[in-house]
Amino acid sequence: MFRIRLDQNLLVLYTFLKRWFAALESVPSALEKRKWGEDVVDAKQMKEFRTKMYTDLYTGVVPERVPVQDGLAIEFLIQYAGKDLMTTQFSYTSDLLVEIFEKGREVCRGDMPVGAFARNPIAAMFQQSLTMEMSKTGFMQHPERSFMHEDEYDDFIKNPHEFIVEVCVPRMNKGYQKGEVFRALNFAKALLASMDQNRHFAVAEATMAERYGLFTRPAGSVGMQIVPFDFIADFYRGFSKIPIDMRRQPDKLIAAMEALMPLAIAMAKTPVVSPLGCNMIMTHMAAFLNTKDFEKFYWPTFNQVCHIAAERGQAMQIFLEGDWTRFLDYLVELPQGTRLYMEYGDPQQFKDKLGKKMVLGGFYPLTLLGSGTKEQCIDKAKELLDILAPGGNYYFCFDKSALNLTDINPENYVAVMEYVLENGKYDNPGEIVTTAKKEDSIQKYSHLYPEFKSKYIVSFDEFKQEYPPVDERIEPLMRAAYERYSAIVDMSMTM
Secondary structure (H helix, E strand, O other), X not given: OHHHXXXXXXXXXXXXXXXXXXXXXXXXXXXXXXXXXXXXXXXXHHHHHHHHHHHHHHOOXXXXXXXXXXXXXXXXXXXXXXXXXXXXXXXXXXXXXXXXXXXXXXXXXXXXXXXXXXXXXXXXXXXXXXXXXXXXXXXXXXXXXXXXXXXXXXXXXXXXXXHHHHHHHXXXXXXXXXXXXXXXXXXXXXXXXXXXXXXXXXXXXXXXXXXXXXXXOOOOOEEEOOOHHHHHHHHHHOOOOHHHHHHHXXXXXXXXXXXXXXXXXXXXXXXXXXXXXXXXXXXXXXXXXXXXXXXHHHHHHHHHHHHHHHHOOOOEEEEEEEEOHHHHHHHOOOOOOOXXXXXXXXXXXXXXXXXXXXXXXXXXXXXXXXXXXXXXXXXXXXXXXXXXXXXXXXOEOEOOOEOOHHHOOHHHHHHHHHHHHHHOEOOOOXXXXXXXXXXXXXXXXXXXXXXXXXXXXXXXXXXHHHOOOOOHHHHHHHHHHHHHHHHHHHOOOOO
């Protein structure tokens, strides 16, 4: 009897162990999970893991590992999927984008969706845009042009929004130069084209995020933040004219940037404020300025928009174009938790000066992936991890995104991403990065500027004086509809 029971127990144990080892053999390694797009693991669990990881990163806690972000632009992904770059940009659908993103999973290893930012050639077509043009290669380019004359600063300063809408926007778009009716028609067509493309990308991104458990920021928590100096230089005076203004009429240039601040503040407000969200700044001109001019013209309003966003609880994510190493003593004044990713610079100096206060990323030269050996590429990743990862406040990303297939060797790209995923794990997750209080780092500037006003931005309370509700029951419904559609259109007028 004992022998039979023992044999039965052994049989049960044998069966259990057999199934257990079979299950272990069927569970892919971490490398395989990433290789096959993690479709073999619970996407919900992966999303929870990644959301926790980014929550830790953005709230000053050492995460389980270094978050990793891909560096592949939609233009690269289109070509990688074997599509024609030019025609595909005129043919976006959510299904087509999912197909393109699925092909990209062969090389993508990041924790967030890729390729979400895309210029819109159909909108540019209706606008007949002079600020964004497609080349014969299929790439959308921003040509160097000026749409504001040197003697128009006074008019700009009176009300930047009204001047831009009335004077600059028609100059920037030939489709708006044919009279009020054609301007209205072409604006409507361009706006609908933009909304349509945005919807296709949103559906495709949500599909990929759900399918593979990717981290996404809360809806409505991401906005673009204009920097007054770059805004004037990039869109209105031009790269070649702004240095002349700095020398010939510096006071008017400064006054114009100050006049822009209410608009800059209003445009940056997001419907949702979340520690996982952010306002995004893509800097441009700063690295081309000497330190004296940077301090006089660029820094004051740049610093203020960052702190004003922080006052309402919104973090700033800033791409520092060029080398900002010489501006480190300025950057340390930004609010705690500001997210910086660098193109060039000395990573050790950034870590030493900012590592406890700011979230850092970048520095990895994308060009190395196209020209270096696999060993050289991995060595560079190891170097950056050794410098930037200790103590947290770091996420891995490249100094720029690949646009052409020739920009990277996919084998090198995958090797680097997988190295970071395997070797970016912390042995002290959950530790606090710093005991400093974020609120103590925020300077108060919002009270210095009046509320943004323009005759073209009309509140519902003003509107209903001309078009009152016929019944008080529909007033809240009218208000909701008015504010919803006004939010879509109002800030699009400067396109």
